[in-house]
Amino acid sequence: MEIDQETRREILVGVVSVGVFIALLMWVGATYGDGSLTQTGAIAAVGVIVVFVLLMAGVGYWMAQQY
Secondary structure: OOOOHHHHHHHHHHHHHHHHHHHHHHHHHHHHEOOOEOHHHHHHHHHHHHHHHHHHHHHHHHHHHOO
């Protein structure tokens, strides 16, 4: 089965976006956690989730404009 160029690009953008999300969560855990997550760390984790949702919305909008 051959995968076309657009599908490859969509897969790559999705994988990179999720990779950024995981890296940011790991950064929050390393910065604000010392066995447990502090209140500031929890707020930072919620911020990372909000950024991820906005990033994925932007990526979806950008992909929709490609066609």
